[in-house]
Amino acid sequence: AAGVIQSPRHLIKEKRETATLKCYPIPRHDTVYWYQQGPGQDPQFLISFYEKMQSDKGSIPDRFSAQQFSDYHSELNMSSLELGDSALYFCASSLQGGGNQPQHFGDGTRLSIL
Amino acid sequence: AQKITQTQPGMFVQEKEAVTLDCTYDTSDPSYGLFWYKQPSSGEMIFLIYQGSYDQQNATEGRYSLNFQKARKSANLVISASQLGDSAMYFCAMREGDSGGTSYGKLTFGQGTILTVHP
Numbered sequence: 433a434a435g436v437i438q439s440p441r442h443l444i445k446e447k448r449e450t451a452t453l454k455c456y457p458i459p460r461h462d463t464v465y466w467y468q469q470g471p472g473q474d475p476q477f478l479i480s481f482y483e484k485m486q487s488d489k490g491s492i493p494d495r496f497s498a499q500q501f502s503d504y505h506s507e508l509n510m511s512s513l514e515l516g517d518s519a520l521y522f523c524a525s526s527l528q529g530g531g532n533q534p535q536h537f538g539d540g541t542r543l544s545i546l
Numbered sequence: 547a548q549k550i551t552q553t554q555p556g557m558f559v560q561e562k563e564a565v566t567l568d569c570t571y572d573t574s575d576p577s578y579g580l581f582w583y584k585q586p587s588s589g590e591m592i593f594l595i596y597q598g599s600y601d602q603q604n605a606t607e608g609r610y611s612l613n614f615q616k617a618r619k620s621a622n623l624v625i626s627a628s629q630l631g632d633s634a635m636y637f638c639a640m641r642e643g644d645s646g647g648t649s650y651g652k653l654t655f656g657q658g659t660i661l662t663v664h665p
Contacts, residue, residue, distance in 0.1 A: 465652060474637060474655035475591070488652055520589055524653075534581060535653060537591035 436538035457525030550656035569638030580621040585635040
């Protein structure tokens with residue numbers, strides 16, 4: 433079965449640079465979520481989109497922005513990168529409606545800031 | 547206040563034995579969902595099992611079962627017949643506002659439990 437695809441898998445940037453992370457949800461999934469997992473931490477919710485509209489916002493820095501496109505893929509744009517942004521960034525997708533619809537996660541993008 | 551609490555930073559179990567990973571939660575929302583995810587050292591996040599707050603029976607998925615005690619606000623994961631490949635970090639997570647048809651809900655995770663299975 434198709435899974436959530438994230439690219440790139442690894443990314444190395446320097447401070448103050450920008451980065452763009454991409455996410456391709458499972459086909460027919462209408463909701464996309466972004467999470468940030470720092471070293472040794474649990475994942476923290478950043479932002480979500482339902483049918484291409486932002487549906488919820490968590491602890492996402494103002495330096496970050498995200499959008500969902502007409503083909504449902506999503507991009508997380510990160511600017512003025514800081515050392516503390518080094519983390520594993522997950523995208524997850526699900527069918528809206530709660531119930532027994534779990535969020536399926538991609539393999540993550542590991543971002544390292546030098 | 548912490549919404550999801552996993553009090554066991556690390557657990558050890560012998561291969562083929564059963565193990566219980568603890569999870570307690572805190573919410574005032576009558577409709578919520580509880581999830582368990584497995585994160586191997588390679589980093590991916592794998593969905594294991596789901597329990598809805600209105601579900602009458604405990605969820606089961608193969609060797610995984612969820613011991614759901616609503617009054618105590620606990621949702622412990624039971625892994626039967628442990629295998630070496632079960633060694634990983636395990637996260638309990640909650641989605642609030644889980645009533646049918648309306649949830650966009652983000653997941654709130656606990657701190658995780660590292661499970662090590664010994665041969």
